[in-house]
Every structure is written in C-alpha cells, then in structure tokens.
Amino acid sequence: MIGVMNAPVDPGCVSRSDLNWLLHRAAQKLGAFAQEAAARHGVTTRGQLVLSALISEEFRRSQLALGQALGLDKTTLTAELDRLERAELIVRKPDPADRRVRVPVITERGRAVQAEVEKLHVRVESEFTAGLEPAEAHVLRALLQRLIVSDHRPDSGSCL
Incomplete structure (x- = not known):
C-alpha cells in the first residue's frame, strides 16, 4: 500500500458537508499520496502532469500553449520544465x-x-x-467530469 490511507481522521474535519471543503479535502488527501508516488521517481505531481501532456500530444506545443492547456502560469511551468530538463526527462x-x-x-x-x-x-x-463499490467510483469520476465541463467560465489558477 502506498502511504497510510487509513490514518485516523479528526472527527471535526469530517463533519463538514459543504461541497468546496469536501472536494478540497479529498483532493488534498489523494494529492498527497500521488505526490509520494511521483517522488519515488524524482518528479513532482505537476511534473507528471507535464510529462503526461507531452507524451499524449500528437502535435508539438510551445511552452506558452502547454501552460495554457494545463492551467499553469508561465513562472510555474518554467520552473517545472527546468526541473524536468535537469533530470533529462525533457528537452x-x-x-x-x-x-x-x-x-x-x-x-x-x-x-x-x-x-x-x-x-x-x-x-x-x-x-x-x-x-467505494466499482460502480460508485465510476459515478464519482463521471460526476466530477460533468461538473468540470459544465462550468464555462475561464479556468483560473493552476490545475495543481
């Protein structure tokens, strides 16, 4: 098992029911374990996001276009690309x-x-x-995707 996913939880934290807090807390917990997994290979979760985008691209993108596609500002993306380039994962x-x-x-x-x-x-x-039951996990993913695509306002901030 990666990390300790069944660590005791502060009962005061789980009693919150507003959607923003629940999504943030779930993302925070999942993100910590994902970061631990990425760190085993010397990259950050954001670095993995960049590598995944570069591996899936059927066309080449400028740094600017890549940052826009990933929701990363120029400074954040440049720092991440610098790290990936030093590790010889990108050029x-x-x-x-x-x-x-x-x-x-x-x-x-x-x-x-x-x-x-x-x-x-x-x-x-x-x-x-x-x-979760497999069907519940599938529904959770589908609902989150629907929430994301149904909001037609411009993205703001980093996706990580």
Whole structure:
C-alpha cells in the first residue's frame, strides 16, 4: 500500500458537508499520496502532469500553449520544465517556425518515468477509492467530469 490511507481522521474535519471543503479535502488527501508516488521517481505531481501532456500530444506545443492547456502560469511551468530538463526527462527545442519559441519535448527517459509514475497513480487512485463499490467510483469520476465541463467560465489558477 502506498502511504497510510487509513490514518485516523479528526472527527471535526469530517463533519463538514459543504461541497468546496469536501472536494478540497479529498483532493488534498489523494494529492498527497500521488505526490509520494511521483517522488519515488524524482518528479513532482505537476511534473507528471507535464510529462503526461507531452507524451499524449500528437502535435508539438510551445511552452506558452502547454501552460495554457494545463492551467499553469508561465513562472510555474518554467520552473517545472527546468526541473524536468535537469533530470533529462525533457528537452526544449527551438520551434522551426519561430526560433524565439521553445517547444518542450519528452525524452525516452521521460517516457519511461511517466509510464512508471502513471502505474503508481492508478494504484493510488484504486487504493483511495477502495471503500467505494466499482460502480460508485465510476459515478464519482463521471460526476466530477460533468461538473468540470459544465462550468464555462475561464479556468483560473493552476490545475495543481
């Protein structure tokens, strides 16, 4: 088991019922375990998010477009790309159409790390939702996706 998912909970914390608090607390708990899994491979959860985006792209994106797609501001994304580049998980290449623009590209090592961390994240999510029936976990995911896409206001802040 990754982390200690069944640690005692402060009863004062679980009595809250407002949706914002519940979503935040669930994300906080799941995020801590996901970060622990990512750290085993020397990346942050945000780094895994970037690697996953780069591995899934069928086209190349500038740093600016990648940041916009992930909801990461320029400073946050640049710092994360610096870390990933130092770890040789990505390289930043000049865009052939505009040499002033940098395009992050995942390396083979980055692909391997991303795949390993993805496996751990799947395991973490399975352990986190183990108290739910499979159908309940599916409904939870579907409802959260619906809530996210139904809000047509612009995204604000980082997705992590």
